[in-house]
Amino acid sequence: MSQDSGTSTNSRRRFLTKTGAVGTLALAGCLGRSEETDGDGGNGSGDSTETITWVMNPAEDTIDIEVQYQPLFELIEDEFDVEIEGLPTQSYSGTMVELERAGEGDMTLADTSPGAVPQLGPEEIDVVGMREAFGAERYFGTLVTTADSGITDVSDLEGEAVAMADVGSVSGGMAPLWMLHEAGLDIGNVAEGGGAEDFEWRSGVSHDLAVEELINDDTIAAAGAGEFASVPHVPVEQIEDEYPDLYEISPEVDIAGTRDPELRLLDVSPAIPRAPIVVNAGWQDDLRSDIEEFMQNVEAEELQHDAFDLADELGLDLPDEMLEEYNEGTLDTDDYDLDEDQEADWQDFDDHTLWFSGIVAADHEDYEPVRDFAEDLDIAFDDIE
Secondary structure (H helix, E strand, C coil): CCCCCCCCCCHHHHHHHHHCCCCCCCCCCCCCCCEECCCCCCCCCCCCCEEEEEEEECCCCCCCHHHHHHHHHHHHHHHHHHHEEEEEECCCCHHHHHHCCCCCCCCCEEECCHHHHHHHHHCCCEEEEEEEEECEEEEEEEEEEEECCCCCCCCHHCCCCEEEEEEEEHHHHHHHHHHHHHHCCCCCCCCHHCCCCCCEEECCCCCCHHHHHHCCCCCCEEEEHHHHHHHHCHHHHHHHHHHHHHHCCHHHHHHHHCCCCCEEEECCCEEECCCEEEECCCCCCCHHHHHHHHHHCHHHHCCCCCCHHHHHHHCCCHHHHHHHHHHCCCCHHHCCCCCCHHHHHHHHHHHHHCCCEEEEEEHHHHHHHHHHHHCCCCCHHCCCC
């Protein structure tokens, strides 16, 4: 998120139990392995282990994305005897730059925002697949305000400050701008790095930080963020009554209203195709094709962290029984009376679990709804900073 990224453990566990896909996967302690192998690798490269660069989109500021992605990296490394070198970026535009730098034959994969597909086009990238989050291939951008703000409509944000991600984030930047535009507010030249005419645009923060700024800064009237960052603060009753598509599709509804303080939805975007995994179009060989096919066939349980290894990696203090039940798919956090520090540790643990449960085949055409957003906003992808 890649996400635009993030979802709830309870949502995952319900999905995995329902599909009978509960299992565990050992987590490697860190990225990297020896450059030499004892025999022929799965890619037929002899003694040398090939390195694949994986460009990593920023999603939530509090997440170590390389730890979060470790189950997928480990699967690919073990299957093909390759090394994946994570390359985190500091912005959505930074991800674009890294993908544009990839030349012919460069082994480069990336998790990106949906906007990267129409922005870069088939000359630069091919789509490996769309990430699926526990049965949902679509998600939503949101605009939220505090429960006591007195703001009841998006149009009330005229003259107010709104925190959100940059335009390169579809759910946290482009979709909130689209909602403001649809309400009649002038978004100015924000796509080119300028400012809005009818409100103060505070951009460039991750989804979770936009929500935090709304909560902690009285000068900010609303936040734009992907549903995964906002819905945990929103009462489920409001979602069910006012936003039926969000209620029916989003796995985040399972944890709606579980985080303080309470926030209120001002608007929800149309459904957005979930974030893709993409590959450098200039890398064309059998290894790439094999990895793509492999990822499209990965099962949900294979993308789960081993709870003990993840807790150890993050230095968390959580009950062994709790971690064991997580691995077994039987965990109910309500059964545990955690102290304040353990509650924080559990949140950290939950935030680092991989937010998607599968990768389904997709192509450039699947991301045309994102281009529609841009056209409605009169944004040229070449102008996005």
